[in-house]
Amino acid sequence: MGEVSRGARALVVCPDIRGMAYDLDAESRLEEAEGLALAIGIVVADSFVLPVRDVKPNLLFGSGQVENIRIACEQNEAELVVVDGALSPIQQRNLEDKLARKVIDRTGLILEIFGERAATAEGRLQVELAHLDYQQSRLVRSWTHLERQRGGFGFLGGPGETQIEADRRMIRQRMARLRKELEQVRKTRGLHRERRERAPWPVVALVGYTNAGKSTLFNRLTGAEVMAEDLLFATLDPTMRAIALPGVEKAILSDTVGFISDLPTQLVAAFRATLEEVTAADLICHVRDISNPSADAQKAQVLNVLRDLDVISSEDGTEAIPILEVWNKWDLLDEGTAEELGGLAQASDDVVALSALSGEGVPQFLERVGEILTSQATVRQFELPASDGRRIAWLHAHGDILEEEALEEGAKGPMRRFTVRLNPKELGQFESL
Incomplete structure (x- = not known):
C-alpha cells in the first residue's frame, strides 16, 4: 500500500452495532468522526453509517458490507478507510488485506491528532505512553516514532521501518520510563498548584x-x-x-x-x-x-x-x-x-x-x-504595628482596602487599623504570614 499522508482522501465509516449503548445517535457520531478526520488534514471523500447486526470477530463487518466499502473506496478514489470504532489488531489487518488500503480506527485517529497537537513535554509524554499502550498488540505496524522527534506517530505516514519481530520488552521498558517521567511531571504540577494556592x-x-x-x-x-x-x-x-x-x-x-x-x-x-x-x-x-x-x-x-x-x-x-x-x-x-x-x-x-x-x-x-x-469575600479589620511593613504591604497588594486609620501608640509602637475585604483564600494566606 502506498504512503498515506495529510491531504489523503478517506472514506469514513461509522459502525452502528446492534445492542450497543452509545452516548450520541449514529448521525452525530458520524459527524464527529468526520470532524476528527478533518482535524488531522484528511479529505473526507465520503462517509456513511453502517448498521452491524452481528459483529464478525475477524472483520467486524459482514463480507457483503466489506465489499460495499471497497466499491465506495474505488468510486471515491479513497486511499484510507477511517472506522469510527475500536478495531482489534486482527480486524484491522484483515480489513486492510480485503480493502487493499490503509485502515485506521477511532483510537488510532485520535492518537494521531494528539501526537500532532501536543505542544509541551508533558503532552508528548502522555501521547507516546498512550500510543505505546495501543501499539503493544499491533507490532506488525510501524513504531519508528521511538526514534522520531516530530509530532504525530506515523499511522498516516506509510509503513516506514515495520518491525515485525519488534522486542516487546523494549516497549515495556520504554513505557516504564515514560510513566516515571510523567510521575515527575505530576509532582511538578502539584508544586505549581501549591504555589498558586499560596x-x-x-x-x-x-x-x-x-x-x-x-x-x-x-x-x-x-x-x-x-x-x-x-x-x-x-x-x-x-x-x-x-x-x-x-x-x-x-x-x-x-x-x-x-x-x-x-x-x-x-x-x-x-x-x-x-x-x-x-x-x-x-x-x-x-x-x-x-x-x-x-x-x-x-x-x-x-x-x-x-x-x-x-x-x-x-x-x-x-x-x-x-x-x-x-x-x-x-x-x-x-x-x-x-x-x-x-x-x-x-x-x-x-x-x-x-x-x-x-x-x-x-x-x-x-x-x-x-x-x-x-461572593465569599468578607470585610475584616486588622490592627497592625506601623512597623510591620511586610503584612501591611501584603494587604495593600492583595486585599481591597476600604479604610486605613492611625491609632494611638501601643506596646509595639504606633498602630494602624485596616478595614479590608478578603476572600477565604486571601484571608488564610494573610493569617499564615
Whole structure:
C-alpha cells in the first residue's frame, strides 16, 4: 500500500452495532468522526453509517458490507478507510488485506491528532505512553516514532521501518520510563498548584466539549494566540494567562483540552494529569456550543468527566468547585431559539450566553465571573504595628482596602487599623504570614 499522508482522501465509516449503548445517535457520531478526520488534514471523500447486526470477530463487518466499502473506496478514489470504532489488531489487518488500503480506527485517529497537537513535554509524554499502550498488540505496524522527534506517530505516514519481530520488552521498558517521567511531571504540577494556592490570584478553568469554542473565548479574554481553529482537539495542553476582572485585580485563566464521547480508555488514563489542572480551579466555566443539536449529550459527557475528577459529587450532584455554564456560539442561533434560550439563561445565575467570536455577551460574562469570585469575600479589620511593613504591604497588594486609620501608640509602637475585604483564600494566606 502506498504512503498515506495529510491531504489523503478517506472514506469514513461509522459502525452502528446492534445492542450497543452509545452516548450520541449514529448521525452525530458520524459527524464527529468526520470532524476528527478533518482535524488531522484528511479529505473526507465520503462517509456513511453502517448498521452491524452481528459483529464478525475477524472483520467486524459482514463480507457483503466489506465489499460495499471497497466499491465506495474505488468510486471515491479513497486511499484510507477511517472506522469510527475500536478495531482489534486482527480486524484491522484483515480489513486492510480485503480493502487493499490503509485502515485506521477511532483510537488510532485520535492518537494521531494528539501526537500532532501536543505542544509541551508533558503532552508528548502522555501521547507516546498512550500510543505505546495501543501499539503493544499491533507490532506488525510501524513504531519508528521511538526514534522520531516530530509530532504525530506515523499511522498516516506509510509503513516506514515495520518491525515485525519488534522486542516487546523494549516497549515495556520504554513505557516504564515514560510513566516515571510523567510521575515527575505530576509532582511538578502539584508544586505549581501549591504555589498558586499560596498566591492571591483565583484560577478560572475553561472546560467543555471539544470544538465548543473555549480557545476562541480564551483568546478574546487574554489576547493570546492559542490555536483556535474550527477543529476537534485544537487544544491539548492547558494554557494559562493572567486577566483582570471586575472586583478582582488579577485572575489566572486556564484553557484545557476538550472532552469527547467514548474516549478510548488508554487516552483517558494518559491524559488524566492534563485534566487534573481543573481540580485546582476556584471557578469552572463550562463552555457549551449551544447551537449544536447534541449540546445536551455533550454536556452530560463533560459532567461525567468532572464527576470522575471529583469536581462534582456523584452521590448528591453537589459541586466542590462552582460551575458557570457559558452558552457559546449564540450568533449561530435562529431568532426563535435565541429568544427561548435567552429567557432560560436570564432566569439562571449559573448561565451566561455569549458569542466568543463576535464578543456579544462577553462583558456580562466577565461581570458574572467577578461576582462569583468575590461572593465569599468578607470585610475584616486588622490592627497592625506601623512597623510591620511586610503584612501591611501584603494587604495593600492583595486585599481591597476600604479604610486605613492611625491609632494611638501601643506596646509595639504606633498602630494602624485596616478595614479590608478578603476572600477565604486571601484571608488564610494573610493569617499564615
